[in-house]
Amino acid sequence: MSILKKKPLEQLGYGFIPAEFIPAGQDEYTLRFQQNPRNDFRDLTDEEVQQLIKNGNWSSDWSKVKVSAVFDPNQIQHCKFYGLVRIGNLSPSYLDYRNLKLPIGLYHSTIVSSDFGDDVAVHHVGFLSYFIVGNEVLLSQIKEMETGSTAKFGNGILRDGEEPEKRIQLELCNENGARSVYPFDGMQSADVYLWTRNRQDVALQKRFGELTDQKFGSQRGFYSQIGDRCVIKNTFTIKNVKIGTDAYIKGVSKLKNVTVNSSQESYTQIGEGCELVNGIIGYGCRIFYGVKAVRFILASYSQLKYGARLINSYLGDNSTISCCEVLNSLIFPAHEQHHNNSFLCAALVMGQSNMAAGATVGSNHNSRAADGEIIAGRGFWPGLCVSLKHNSRFASYCLIVKGDFLHELDIRLPFTLVSNDVQHDQLVLIPGYWFMYNMYALVRNANKYEARDNRHFKNQYFEYDMLAPDTVNEMFEGMDLLALAVADSLHTAAGKDVQERIIAGRALLANNMDLKNQTIVLQGAENSRRPTVIQKVGEAYHLYRSFIKYYGVLHLMDALEDGLSLQDIIESLADKARTSWQNIGGQLIESNALQAFLNDIKSKKIDSWDEVHEFYHDKSKTYALDKREHALLSLMEILNLEGMALSADKIVSLLDQALGHRIWIGDQIYKSRAKDYKNPFKNMVYANDEERDIVVGKLEENSFINQQQKELETFKIRVANLKGQF
Incomplete structure (x- = not known):
């Protein structure tokens, strides 16, 4: 039942904040004047009032209408004013935006207690209340623009006197809401990740809430804001919004309780048919054509298009969701999802990911309860029509073949192809698949993500390289898993403990034992009684080892080229061991440093979200050196497994191996792309090779x-120069 309240007309425009919530020594305009401290407004002259009335304008109290120095009453026509309205300069000009040309001034609008900057063009705004409008703003054909005294602009906070259930929360990673966070303007994917994890640490969880509350305070009475040079037209409802400068908003159905970050360098656009409620929108975003988003954060330079639905979710920087539906998910930067029948629910997806058409990650088809959780490392790629069961977990760069996976999965082998062999009723894994069969896409994707990172201020380092502390640590674990699977499948070291069986499996793999006719089964990868069969075990084991060694030598080369001696490097690594790392929103941080940081939050040594973000920035500055140390320790560990140590007499051999590996990568890149030119099924849609080359481009x-070949030549020179030093 709708409850309509009838009040005296003379009260319209006053009493914005209930009297009991106005602090002592303040009035209902205190916060408004803080938001807009401009003070060059004057009263209207009697002649100006008479001209305004002649132009069809009306005010309940003309003394409450203030204007600035440059004012012509003829530029205000057929408007109604209630409460204190302040109008900036009105020059005899018009604003022109994409062929929409409207004269500066206020026309055919109802305005309640609002401020306007210089040279605004306000046309046919049905109802505008409690707004602060910037300079050179164009508002045209808008049904209603409202602000309430408890406006929070998408932030998960409470205003004075509000009940706790009024607080907006994002129910992320799990449908039951047990990993909820309070959204706020400026929230990073790392903030969300740390907050959704560590649920057992009650003190830490409490601190995250405190940091959010103290960032904004609880006082009522903030006005909605529209920044300079914004254009808003043909829109129905705008309520409780904070919009930055230079935003372009057209044809929107509803913007309610939303912050829209925008600037001249990174302007945001929102288009036709969109409904956006309870959200934060980052800089440089694009939202178009029927998008529905509720309880969401869209990080900078991301896009929602063509009927996309984003609910209770965080979408990281430089990501795109088009047509699809995404619910209760935390998605790190560089995510792509384009197909109307793709569905993602209750997931933590760690970036550089791609959801294919028909992929269904969470659908309530597998349980009577709410969907659980899926955790996917970066590079996650569920293929066509993949259906996954919660709870499942995937290492980095898992590619999943079309199929219905009826059991929970725990795939801890990175760069793996996962397929469901229905005929033989088994799960089949090919570790290192990307290295073997699609090096072109693997290497190109890293370059693509870097090129698409449009952030103007890259003060947080996002890792896009396939070889980094997270993936290398996974490859180390993968080597152990493969060795254990070989030992157990061949009954080597039966009855021994896990470490002894791993050592036995390593020995078999190191000796290049022929395993083609052997069935190698991995335990613990699927929650079922059927086997999980690993194919190409030997190749995968040696590829993991080769890439780890290559990763280490690359950073060894950098250290030597920076002027460090080999002895200095070895001494700096003495008594150190490779450590674990975490991907916290696209940024990799060493686990011990991360834990110390969380302890500092709990102890209040770190006492604001700005200080939290400063930590991310500081770790980004030192990341290159931290990563180098991890790489060198990884190299020493691999050499130790091979019965060697890092020494001067090994350098030349290591450099030669790295060069050989780089040449092999280049060959694999070329071969994986050349397959498309040699495949008759790929070519059958073209009349001849000439037409194919016009359509898809010539291979050569x-x-x-070609860029990879140039980089290879540079790499050869670097290797030659370093070899000359030894």
């Missing part, structure tokens, strides 16, 4: 392959 002119 492929810019990425």
Whole structure:
């Protein structure tokens, strides 16, 4: 039942904040004047009032209408004013935006207690209340623009006197709401990740809430704001919003309780048919054509398009969701999802990910309860029509073949192809699949993500390289898992403990034992009684080892080229061991440093979200050196497994191995792309090779392959120069 309240007309425009919530020594305008401290307004002259009335304008109290120095009453026509209205300069000009040309001034609008900057063009705004409008703003054909005294602009806070259930929360990673966080303007994917994890640490969880509350305070009475040079037209409802400068908003159905970050360098656009409620929108975003988003954060330079639905979710920087539906998910930067029948629910997806058409990650088809959770490392790629069961977990760069996976999965082998062999009723894994069969895409994707990172201020380092502390640590674990699977499948070291069986499996793999006719089964990868079969075990084991060694030598080369001696490097690593790392929103941080940081939050040594973000920035500055140390320790560990140590007499051999590996990568890049030119099924849609080359481009002119060849030549020179030193 709708409850309509009838009050005296003379009260319209006053009493914005209930009297009991106005602090002592303040009035209902205190916060408004803080938001807009401009004070060059004057009273209207009697002649100006008479001209305004002649132009069809009306005010309940003309003394409450203030204007600035440059004012012509003829530029205000057929408007109604209630409460204190302040109008900036009105020059005899018009604003022109994409062929929409409207004269500066206020026309055919109802305005309640609002401020306007210089040279605004306000046309046919049905109802505008409690707004602060910037300079050179164009508002046209808007049904209603409202602000309530408890406006929070998408932030998960409470105003004075509000009940706790009024607080907006994002129910992330799990449908039951047990990993909820309070959203706030400026929230990073790392903030969300740390907050959704560590639920057992009650003190830490409490601190995250405190940091959010103290960032904004609880006082009522903030006005909605529209920044300079914004254009808003043909829109129905705008309520409780904070919009930055230079935003372009057209044809929107509803913007309610939303912050829209925008600037001249990174302007945000929102288009036709969108409904956005309870959200934070980052800089440089694009939202178009029927998007529905509720309880969400859209990080900078991301896009929602063509009917996308984003609910109770965080979408990281430089990501795109088009057509699809995403619920209760935390998604790190560089995510792509384009197909109307793709569905993602109750998931933590760690970036550089791609959801194919028909992929269904969470659908309530597998349980009577709410969907659980899926955790996917970066590079996650569920293929066509993949259906996954909660709870499941995937290492980095898992590619999943089309199929219905009826059991929970725990895939701890990175760079793996996961397939469901229905005929033989088994799960099949090919670890290192990307290295073997699609090096072109693997290497190109890293370059693509870097090129698409449009952030103007890259003060938080996002890792896009396939070889980094997280993936290398996974490859180390993968080597152990493969060795254990071989030992157990061949009944080597039966009855021994896990470590002894791993050592036995390593010995078999190191000796290049022929395993083609052997069935190697991995335990613990699927929650079922059927086997999980690993194919190409030997190749995968040696590829993991080769890439770890290559990763280490690359950073060894950098250290030597920076002027460090080999002895200095070895001494700096003495008594150190490779450590674990975490991907916290696209940024990799060493686990011990991360834990110390969380302890500092609990102890209030770190006492604001700004200080939290400063930690991310500081770790980004030192990341290159931290990563180098991890790489060198990884190299020493691999050499130790091979019965060697890092020494001067090994350098030349290591450099030669790295060069050989780099040449092999280049060959694999070329071969994986060349397959498309040799495949008759790929070519059958073209009349001849000439037409194919026009449509898809000539192989020999492929810019990425040619760039890789140039980088290889540079790499050869670097290797030669370093070898000359030894």
